[in-house]
Amino acid sequence: MSSRSVPWLKFTAPANFYALAQRLTPWLWAGAALLCLAALYIGFFVAPAEAHQGESYRILYIHVATAWMGMFLYLLMALYGGIYLVWRIKMADIMARSIAPTGALMTFLSLWTGALWGAPTWGTFWVWDARLTSTLVLLFLFLGYIALHGAADDREKGGRAASLLAVIGAINVPIIYFSVDWWYNLHQGSSVIRADGPSMAPSMLTAMLLMIAGIWLYSAAVVLRRAQVEALEREPRSEWAQAAAAGRMTRTQRELAAAESVREHTSQEEGQA
Template sequence: MWTFFHKLGSPKWFYAISARLQPWFWALAVLLIVSGSVWGLAYAPADYQQGNSFRIIYVHVPAAFLAQSIFISMAIAAVIFMVWKIKIADMAAKVMAPIGAAMTFVALFSGAVWGMPTWGTWWIWDARLTSMLILLFLYAGVIALRGAFASRDSGSRAASVLAMVGVINIPIIKYSVDWWYTLHQPASFTITSRPAMPADMWWPLVIMVLGFYCFFVALTLMRTRSEILRRESTKHWVRELTRGAR
């Protein structure tokens, strides 16, 4: 296991293995998102209370899940970078931040669109909504810190510290509906309990969540490969690679 861990930290090895993994994740992402969208938007029955407006769940919930998972991944990468000084972890954390910020914005925007017919308002300072907005600010802070220092290493360390500290917001987001009175509904489904929705509404949601995660992995691999080429441009293997590409 440690051998694999050390290999994963090699930019050259990661660049090679990610080239083989990336097409599979792209294919899975397209297959799952297309099938989940068609099933959820065209064939799933309308909700007995919300009607067809509930269908935004097939975008809102996967985006919200992914927004939180990406920040956790960034925090883990930050720990690996700070403790073991593995460059790949810092590269991955850097490329993940804009993806996480985009998913957080999608979750907030889709939630606002969903909230209007459901709650009668676009926004309310609800505990879940407010903590998700804080997550967006944390993503913005991580991205800004990387460009706020003349030294790339200083920016990486500052961004890593913020990611490790900011991850405390994730359990607040998750348990906000249990800790405080909120308008936001509880979790749509959990691992330990039976879903409240019927199967023909729940399965397309699961498919969409998996599709979003495959999309995230594929995009992260692609962006990390580009970051490797940029940072390792002076290395012999990169020069050979770019020379062969010409």
């Protein structure tokens, strides 16, 4: 695995990753804000009311985008977890761990907006239908990952255990979905992806797609930013971390880092003696 043959491998080094993320995040933030605002404007003011559901359907713009994002993020997290288990690339664990809270947030938002939409449409905030139930299970998988990652004394150990859990969960998600789907289903059929083309007004579709892209950029920005912090935290004494954080550390953090570097220094000397 030479870093020359695959250019992307360069970013498995936290220092390179940090620099890249530093350059990317502002653009991602700007793009996310722009797209979300545009989507909300089109969705709320331009798109027509829906024939049966009236105005209340508009929350689905957020609902669909977050629901897709939640599922996608889980798979991505499991993928990074698998990479970490096989190749032990520390950055993969950092990415997986950084994805988890955003994934949980997206899943939660999709449940929340789904309930708000369900109240006027189905006459109830919650039904035990297949997608709701499996999304709820997905939320618990995210929470389990976060809990297990934090529970071990050793961060590396916790990362490996949680990665294994994420991979098992990823295999289970479709099984859970189909088993619950079998059991009962009253969710409305998917109307974006269809063989005969999407079944909605063009402005609705535009809003939906803009929203999805906006949420996607938002997630990327938050995840990258969180991964930066996480990388700093894991290698607090490396030169790149010192340089990166020099400008922006609070006084206590600086003192802590200094104390730790002294400790590290002594223990290294002892190790060599």
